[in-house]
Amino acid sequence: QADIPARVLKREGIGARVPRKEDARHMVGKGNFVGDFVLPGLQEVAFLRSPLAHATITGVEIPEELAGKVFLREMMMDAADIGSPSSLPTYQYSALPPLASGKVRHVGEAVAMAVAPTRAVAEDLLEEVQVSYDELPVYHGAESSLAAKGDFLHPEWKDNVFLTLRANRDFDELAAKAEVKVSRTVELSRQCIVPLEGKSVLAYWDFQADQLVVVSATQVPHLLRVGIAQHLSMNEEAVRVxxxxxxxxxxxxxxxxxxxxxxAWLAKTYRTPFRYLEDRREHLIVGANTRQHHYQLTAYADRTGKLLALDAVITIDGGAYSYYPFFVGLEPGQAIGNLPGPYTFRGYRCETLxxxxxxxxxxxxxxxxxxxxxxxxxxxMDAVAREVGREPWEVRMDNLVPAAAMPYVNVANKHFDSGDFPASLRRAVEMIGLAAVRERQARGEPDGRRIGFGTATYTEQSAHGTTVFANWGLPVVPGFDQAVVRMTADGGLEVRVGVHSHGQGMETSFAQIANDVLGIPVARxxxxxxxxxxxxxxxxxxxxxxxxxxxxxxxxxxKELLPRIQSIAGYLMGVEPQTVALVEGFAVAGEKSIPLSEVGGAWYLTPQDLPENVHLGGLEVSRAYKPRVDTGTFTYATHAVVVAVDTQTGEVEILDYVVVEDCGTMVNPMIVEGQTIGGIAQGIGTAMYEESPYDDQGQPLASTLADYILPGATEVPRIRIEHFETPSPHTEFGAKGVGEGGAIAPPAVIFNAVNDALRGTGASEVLMTPLTPRRLLKALESAKPQ
Ligand code: SMO
Incomplete structure (x- = not known):
C-alpha cells in the first residue's frame, strides 16, 4: 500500500464525524435559493388574500387596464382544484381551488393574483381590485364544527369531519381489571412552522427541452412534479421540478x-418566467396550520402504576382543506397509531377525529x-405516577417494552424492531443526577424558584413501507427509494438521489455511505x-x-458497482478480482495498487483493451431499495430536563437538558447531534413560545414575529447527548431515521418538569402548550385562597 498518499489515509465511512460539505457555501452567503434566481423577463406575483374566514364571494371588480395582469380562478379553468384523494372509507375529500372560487374558507386564502416586474408593483395592482363578500358563520374551532347540523364547510359533506379513525383492542376486558383510573385533558395550540425561507416557487418554459420547469423550495421534487402534471393536465415528462x-x-x-x-399555470400559459416568494406575514397567516391536537385521556392501571389499558379521544383541528398529496390524513393516522408510545399495555380504545x-x-x-x-x-404517565405515589421514571420503567421482548408488536400494531428503551431512560436519569436534583428540590433554591424534573421516552417510526402508504389509501407514494451511482473516468463518484437535502447534511452523509463501500474519498x-x-x-x-x-x-x-471495479482493477493488476480491496481512492491487492482513475480510464477511454468478461455492465448502477420488512424502523430516545420555575413571574428556565437516543447505526454522529439539537430547539418553541391564536371570527391574532414568539439562542440550553447504537435488523447498514426525533419530546419533558416543580404548591397542573408565563400564573392562582 506504499502508493497510497498518507494524507488520504483517514476513515470517512459510516460512523465518522466528517464535517458537512454543504456548510461552506451557506457560511459565505453563496447558497442558491429560489429568491436568488435571475432570469430575463421574470415577473413577480402577489396574491390578494381573503380578509374573512368564511364568506361567499359575491363579486370581483378588476379595472379594465389591469387585464392580463390580474387573474381569477375562472381565468385558469385548465387547472384543476387541488385535492388529496384517499381510499379510506371515512375520508371526506376537499377540493382546494388554486384561487378561491365562489367561497373563501380561511383568512388568507388566495382570491386573485397579480403579475408585475416587482412584487411591490404587483401588490399595488391588487389594491385596485375590489372583492365583495357575504359573510358566512365561522367554524373557528373543532367544537363549533362538530356542533354543526348543516351548512358544512364543503358541499356534499355529511358533517365537518375530514376523517375519523377508530381502534379498539381488548379495551373493556383490561380496563375492568384496573385498580387505578386517571383522566386528563391535554392540548397543543395551533402554530406555524416558520422555516427561514417561506414558500418559494418560480416557473418558466424551457423551449429546448419543451418542458415546464418549476423551481420550488420543496422537500419532495418528484411528488411535486407528479402533482403539477396531474393538476395542469400535462404529461409528467413535460414537467421538470x-x-x-x-x-x-x-x-x-x-x-x-x-x-x-x-x-406553474402562469408559466405554462404565457411561456415566460414567474415567481412567488411568501413573505413572513403571509407565512404567519396562511401557514398557521400545525400541532393543534386535543386529547381526552384515561389511563387504567394497577396500584403500582402499571398500565393495563388506555382510552382516548383525539381531536385535531384540520383547517379548511387537505393539501395534495394527503395532509389532513397523515396526522390522525400517526396520532392513533403512536399514542400508546413505547409501552406494553394491551388494552386500547381510541377515536381520532x-x-x-x-x-x-x-x-x-x-x-x-x-x-x-x-x-x-x-x-x-406522570399523572399516573402521582396518583400511585411513585417516582415517575420508575413507573415508566415498569411500563416500557423491555429489551428482552424485542422485536415487539405493541397494542397499536407497531413493530418495534430493536433497542433497549428502559436502558435509555435509566441512563438519562443517571446523566441528570436525579438524586442530587431531588435533594436540591428538598433544600429549596436561594432565589425562591422551584426546581422540577421531567422525563419522556418515545419511539419514532421511520422507513414506512409500501403497505403503510397503501393502508392510508395513497395513490402516489411508494415506500421505497432509489439511487444511481457512477464512477467517473478520473476515479470520482457521482451519487444521484431523488430525495432532497435541505439542512440534513445528505451531501456529506450520503457520500460517507458510498465511501464505506467503495473507499472513494468523500471529497471525490x-x-x-x-x-x-x-x-x-x-x-x-x-x-x-x-x-x-x-x-x-x-x-x-x-455494492453492485464494487465487483465491476474489482474486475477491471484485477485485470489491470493481473490479480484475481476478489483479492482487490478499494482503499481511499486506490485499488489495492497485496503489494500492488493503482489509483481508481486508471480503472475509470480503462473503461471509459480504452475499452477496446478490456476483454469482454471484465467489461461487465459498466461503471453506472441504478438501484431501488426498501428495508427487508415493510413495518419500518423505530428510533427511540429518552429526554430529561431540570427546570427552574419562578412562581412570581411565571418564567421557566431550562437548567439541564439530556438526551439518550438510539437511531441504530449512525452514519455521522455529528449530523445526528445537529439534527437532534435543531429538533429540540423547535420542540422548545412548541412547548414554551409558539402559538397562532384565532378569535371567534377565525381571525389570526399573531401575524408578525412580534406576536408570534420564536425561541432564540438564549432560550435553547446546552444539550447533552448520548448515543446507543442498536443496528436495525431490517435495514441495509443498521440505520434508523433520526431527522424529526428531537422535536418530539421537548413539550412532554418540560411540562412534566414544571408540574413536578409545582407539586406541593396547590397549583393546578399545566396541560396546554405553549407554557407562557400567563398560563403558568393562572395555574398558580388556583393555589391561592379565594
Ligand atoms: S413533517 Mo416531515 O417533513 O415528515
Whole structure:
C-alpha cells in the first residue's frame, strides 16, 4: 500500500464525524435559493388574500387596464382544484381551488393574483381590485364544527369531519381489571412552522427541452412534479421540478400548494418566467396550520402504576382543506397509531377525529403528530405516577417494552424492531443526577424558584413501507427509494438521489455511505439531488426516511458497482478480482495498487483493451431499495430536563437538558447531534413560545414575529447527548431515521418538569402548550385562597 498518499489515509465511512460539505457555501452567503434566481423577463406575483374566514364571494371588480395582469380562478379553468384523494372509507375529500372560487374558507386564502416586474408593483395592482363578500358563520374551532347540523364547510359533506379513525383492542376486558383510573385533558395550540425561507416557487418554459420547469423550495421534487402534471393536465415528462437550496422545510414544503399551481399555470400559459416568494406575514397567516391536537385521556392501571389499558379521544383541528398529496390524513393516522408510545399495555380504545374548521389547511410538522401524542401519553404517565405515589421514571420503567421482548408488536400494531428503551431512560436519569436534583428540590433554591424534573421516552417510526402508504389509501407514494451511482473516468463518484437535502447534511452523509463501500474519498464523491431531470424517482424527504431509504439504495448500488471495479482493477493488476480491496481512492491487492482513475480510464477511454468478461455492465448502477420488512424502523430516545420555575413571574428556565437516543447505526454522529439539537430547539418553541391564536371570527391574532414568539439562542440550553447504537435488523447498514426525533419530546419533558416543580404548591397542573408565563400564573392562582 506504499502508493497510497498518507494524507488520504483517514476513515470517512459510516460512523465518522466528517464535517458537512454543504456548510461552506451557506457560511459565505453563496447558497442558491429560489429568491436568488435571475432570469430575463421574470415577473413577480402577489396574491390578494381573503380578509374573512368564511364568506361567499359575491363579486370581483378588476379595472379594465389591469387585464392580463390580474387573474381569477375562472381565468385558469385548465387547472384543476387541488385535492388529496384517499381510499379510506371515512375520508371526506376537499377540493382546494388554486384561487378561491365562489367561497373563501380561511383568512388568507388566495382570491386573485397579480403579475408585475416587482412584487411591490404587483401588490399595488391588487389594491385596485375590489372583492365583495357575504359573510358566512365561522367554524373557528373543532367544537363549533362538530356542533354543526348543516351548512358544512364543503358541499356534499355529511358533517365537518375530514376523517375519523377508530381502534379498539381488548379495551373493556383490561380496563375492568384496573385498580387505578386517571383522566386528563391535554392540548397543543395551533402554530406555524416558520422555516427561514417561506414558500418559494418560480416557473418558466424551457423551449429546448419543451418542458415546464418549476423551481420550488420543496422537500419532495418528484411528488411535486407528479402533482403539477396531474393538476395542469400535462404529461409528467413535460414537467421538470428543480429544488435548489431550501431554507428549511420541516413538513411545510411537502405538498402542492395553490401558489405552486398558480405560478406553474402562469408559466405554462404565457411561456415566460414567474415567481412567488411568501413573505413572513403571509407565512404567519396562511401557514398557521400545525400541532393543534386535543386529547381526552384515561389511563387504567394497577396500584403500582402499571398500565393495563388506555382510552382516548383525539381531536385535531384540520383547517379548511387537505393539501395534495394527503395532509389532513397523515396526522390522525400517526396520532392513533403512536399514542400508546413505547409501552406494553394491551388494552386500547381510541377515536381520532380530524375536524374541518375555517383555518388554513393542516399539515405535518417535524415529528408528525408524535410531538402531540408524546405530550399526551407522557403527561398522563406522570399523572399516573402521582396518583400511585411513585417516582415517575420508575413507573415508566415498569411500563416500557423491555429489551428482552424485542422485536415487539405493541397494542397499536407497531413493530418495534430493536433497542433497549428502559436502558435509555435509566441512563438519562443517571446523566441528570436525579438524586442530587431531588435533594436540591428538598433544600429549596436561594432565589425562591422551584426546581422540577421531567422525563419522556418515545419511539419514532421511520422507513414506512409500501403497505403503510397503501393502508392510508395513497395513490402516489411508494415506500421505497432509489439511487444511481457512477464512477467517473478520473476515479470520482457521482451519487444521484431523488430525495432532497435541505439542512440534513445528505451531501456529506450520503457520500460517507458510498465511501464505506467503495473507499472513494468523500471529497471525490458528489451527491446530486434536487432536480427531477437528473435524479431517479423518489417519494422525497420526510418522516426521517432518507438515510434509511436513499442511503440503503446508495449502499446497495455501490455494492453492485464494487465487483465491476474489482474486475477491471484485477485485470489491470493481473490479480484475481476478489483479492482487490478499494482503499481511499486506490485499488489495492497485496503489494500492488493503482489509483481508481486508471480503472475509470480503462473503461471509459480504452475499452477496446478490456476483454469482454471484465467489461461487465459498466461503471453506472441504478438501484431501488426498501428495508427487508415493510413495518419500518423505530428510533427511540429518552429526554430529561431540570427546570427552574419562578412562581412570581411565571418564567421557566431550562437548567439541564439530556438526551439518550438510539437511531441504530449512525452514519455521522455529528449530523445526528445537529439534527437532534435543531429538533429540540423547535420542540422548545412548541412547548414554551409558539402559538397562532384565532378569535371567534377565525381571525389570526399573531401575524408578525412580534406576536408570534420564536425561541432564540438564549432560550435553547446546552444539550447533552448520548448515543446507543442498536443496528436495525431490517435495514441495509443498521440505520434508523433520526431527522424529526428531537422535536418530539421537548413539550412532554418540560411540562412534566414544571408540574413536578409545582407539586406541593396547590397549583393546578399545566396541560396546554405553549407554557407562557400567563398560563403558568393562572395555574398558580388556583393555589391561592379565594
Ligand atoms: S413533517 Mo416531515 O417533513 O415528515
Amino acid at each position: 428543480v429544488s435548489p437550496d431550501v431554507g428549511g422545510a420541516f413538513g411545510y414544503k411537502g405538498q402542492l400548494y395553490p401558489e405552486d399551481l398558480c405560478i 380530524c375536524v374541518a374548521t375555517n383555518k388554513p389547511g393542516f399539515m405535518a410538522y417535524r415529528g408528525v403528530a408524535r410531538t402531540g401524542v408524546c405530550f399526551a401519553i407522557e403527561l398522563l 464523491i458528489r451527491v446530486v439531488h434536487g432536480d427531477t431531470a437528473l435524479t431517479p424517482f423518489s417519494s422525497g424527504t420526510y418522516a426521517s426516511r432518507a438515510t434509511v431509504m436513499s442511503g440503503g439504495a446508495i449502499s446497495t448500488a455501490c
